[in-house]
Amino acid sequence: MEEVKNKQIVLKHYVNGFPKESDMLINDSATINLKLPQGSSTPITGYGVAKVIDSGHSNFKKGDLVWGGTGWEEYSIINAPETLFKIEHTDVPLSYYTGILGMPGMTAYVGFYEICAPKKGEYVFVSAASGAVGQLVGQFAKLSGCFVVGSAGTKEKVDLLKNKFGYDEAFNYKEEQDLDAALKRYFPNGIDIYFENVGGKMLEAVLSNMRVNGRISACGMISQYNLEQGEGVRNLFHIITKSLRMQGFIVTQYYHLYPKYMEMIIPLIKQGKICYIEDIAEGLESAPAALVGLFSGRNVGKQVVVVARE
């Protein structure tokens, strides 16, 4: 039983703009040899949790649980196993290693603490605030003694922000005629820290409301990813006049901080001081629809696709 069937999600063709479900294909006929080396296939890649079945690397042995870059398929050959993290704590949901205990968790941690260096009492704004990263940034901001407001795109998400994640205030950006006016309402004294997940018009409104010496952690610009031509941000002069720092970062360059993050976050989870909402899609077949849903905000919390359960 070394050659097994290996269902995969593959791209039919190069995709411009928003991906559609019809751009993706479920390949039911692929097989894979569970002994090295691999057959050839080119599935979509993403972050996943997996169990080692066979290994040629001394750090990993059969039965180990790992998280890191895998394929959208049932079994994956990992050619760079040193990029995987071995899972030590198994008394939390394993799916957490795709979210709060994985790349999105590190993104929130690095972007907020390392890039923005928050101080108690500062004013924090988070866009896409109920997403995989945003829900954590809001909770980190409260743990840091900041005032934090989040924006999201449905009433359900706004309720979550206020009632589950502890945001001081939250609003539905789709219901605001004037984002600048909305921000002035929630931040009459201005914004010290902006955790940027959105870009475009939201960034423009935020720049107008930043305070002197403000920091913008540029983590994502989901409103801009699939546009042929990005929306123009016309008021970057605020960066000069208010002495702002806007910084992008590649989270993998901070992975040396992962043990430090785990030391902080595992006790917070176990003590119930931090929570994490996942939107679970069952089965690899549900992956294309789940991906497409991200771009219209259909997911509530971190989108997870269950390929297999322990």
Add this chain to the structure above:
Amino acid sequence: MEEVKNKQIVLKHYVNGFPKESDMLINDSATINLKLPQGSSTPITGYGVAKVIDSGHSNFKKGDLVWGGTGWEEYSIINAPETLFKIEHTDVPLSYYTGILGMPGMTAYVGFYEICAPKKGEYVFVSAASGAVGQLVGQFAKLSGCFVVGSAGTKEKVDLLKNKFGYDEAFNYKEEQDLDAALKRYFPNGIDIYFENVGGKMLEAVLSNMRVNGRISACGMISQYNLEQGEGVRNLFHIITKSLRMQGFIVTQYYHLYPKYMEMIIPLIKQGKICYIEDIAEGLESAPAALVGLFSGRNVGKQVVVVARE
């Protein structure tokens, strides 16, 4: 002779957009009492070099030379003398204290060394490169072992960049159909450091050509200052994908570094290792035209207006 005539340049009215000479007025009828306190007048303010005539502050005495914020007038009452710097070195042109030894010099120093933290061998681009600040940034970049290219708006300025300030390459942005292509020509490997003096379309072209972990010191955006609606910058996603840092700064917040800067720059000037070009306009009457000229790039080097000579 305590009440003297005090010629001033004043604004006729609040100015929208580019100032015109006709927006300003030479007031020949003002007088001022050279003994404190002052009469009332509201001249335009700017950085100047001055000699103390009378003082109520123990740090300053009659005859001291100072630089800092003064009025566009022959005599000024300084209400916050602690914001002035006493001039210690008088074996350099006193006008240097409006440029290389004053605010523009500190702007180049802070923006390049403190904000951009250059490393030997890095690729540096400077816009408005022959101006009060840019001419210094290019020379600092060469002293740091960087490769540096500058842009300016006339052939004369481009020649200065290459032949006087030691830029490795320079180009006239007005002669380039496609700024992105121009930058790719001069930086086939991309840009590590951008000293931003211009904004708008130039910033957009630069973002496309920045390298991973690049730094942008946002010092000015002269192309945007007088537009009703700023040009949109549509490709800020590069900040995320290339892990860029874009930082504005208020130079006065770094004035504690002035003594350190002087220690560096005075020997460089005396040894002829750094040069500074000034564009001298004679007489306070020439100030309105000199200001207006800045926005069309008529000046070559730091614009200075001589109000009086020692």
